[in-house]
Amino acid sequence: MKIFSVWVVSCILAMGLGLHAGPGRAGAEPPAPVSLDQACQAISGKLASVDFEGCRQSGLLCTHAFSSEGFPLLLKEYPPLAHREPQSRVLVLGGTHGDEYSSISIIFKWMEILDVHHSGLFHWVFVPLLNPDGLLRENSTRTNHRGVDINRNFPSPLWLEVGYQRWVDTVRRNPRYYPGPQAMSEPETQFLVELIQRFRPHAIISVHAPLGLVDYDGPGTPPKSLGSLPLRKLGNYPGTLGNYASDFGVPVITLELESAGRLPSHSEISAMWRDLVRWLVHSTPLPSWGVIEAHNPGPLLDEAFFAK
Numbered sequence: 001m002k003i004f005s006v007w008v009v010s011c012i013l014a015m016g017l018g019l020h021a022g023p024g025r026a027g028a029e030p031p032a033p034v035s036l037d038q039a040c041q042a043i044s045g046k047l048a049s050v051d052f053e054g055c056r057q058s059g060l061l062c063t064h065a066f067s068s069e070g071f072p073l074l075l076k077e078y079p080p081l082a083h084r085e086p087q088s089r090v091l092v093l094g095g096t097h098g099d100e101y102s103s104i105s106i107i108f109k110w111m112e113i114l115d116v117h118h119s120g121l122f123h124w125v126f127v128p129l130l131n132p133d134g135l136l137r138e139n140s141t142r143t144n145h146r147g148v149d150i151n152r153n154f155p156s157p158l159w160l161e162v163g164y165q166r167w168v169d170t171v172r173r174n175p176r177y178y179p180g181p182q183a184m185s186e187p188e189t190q191f192l193v194e195l196i197q198r199f200r201p202h203a204i205i206s207v208h209a210p211l212g213l214v215d216y217d218g219p220g221t222p223p224k225s226l227g228s229l230p231l232r233k234l235g236n237y238p239g240t241l242g243n244y245a246s247d248f249g250v251p252v253i254t255l256e257l258e259s260a261g262r263l264p265s266h267s268e269i270s271a272m273w274r275d276l277v278r279w280l281v282h283s284t285p286l287p288s289w290g291v292i293e294a295h296n297p298g299p300l301l302d303e304a305f306f307a308k
């Protein structure tokens with residue numbers, strides 16, 4: 001069952017149907033639509049480790065969602081196989097911050113591994129680049145096109161009282177961490193929240209750089225390490241993906257690679273992947289998941305997701 005296959009025929013078609021719904025667009029000319037080929041051209045032009053042909057033929061799909069600059073938000077699904085009920089659903093995410101190049105490249109490397117080894121054990125969705133506008137600027141930025149830190153824009157319960165206020169008081173309005181005018185104000189955040197609500201992952205893996213550690217939010221037991229990266233919890237911060245998703249019981253592993261500009265070695269990329277899969281095998285789904293799911297009835301992402 002390939003639940004996303006009916007999503008979108010092409011990015012341009014989605015734009016033509018008027019599905020672009022980025023904020024601040026009222027009355028403004030939407031940016032020129034970007035096709036999957038153009039998207040892969042742009043990504044491979046920026047990231048030496050991402051090959052244009054490989055990206056084009058990787059099975060990435062355009063969703064209905066676009067960045068403010070008209071760049072399609074791409075995903076790849078490794079759906080359940082006919083003979084095997086998957087143990088868990090897992091969402092893997094890179095490029096929330098556009099200047100953390102390695103966090104995008106490693107997602108492409110892991111997809112290459114899974115292209116060969118997908119066994120049906122898990123039902124995966126990969127979003128390799130959540131913040132294309134930040135990456136594709138001449139000088140890549142952490143924030144998106146509108147200057148918002150997507151990883152401070154998720155609708156946590158205390159987004160305003162604690163999250164936004166900390167940006168004012170503690171971070172002294174540092175623009176790198178601007179949480180936005182309100183929670184979920186950004187098209188990239190809206191896309192991911194909708195994806196989480198529809199896909200209902202049992203675990204989320206989000207890659208960043210360059211702190212060189214593994215952070216963990218939510219219930220369950222975190223991995224002690226992934227590859228050479230040790231577990232070191234950074235604490236709660238309303239507005240982050242970890243804070244948002246763990247609030248309703250989804251564990252979030254935040255993998256902080258050691259360098260934003262340099263990929264780990266081939267063997268380290270493989271070691272991280274092995275450790276990640278081992279943790280997923282032993283730790284998901286959480287015993288509490290049945291309770292969570294019971295409160296979220298309804299189908300997974302399917303064609304209805306596009307019928308807007």
Ligand SMILES: [Zn+2]
Nearest residue numbers: 097100208209
């Ligand atoms: Zn980051």
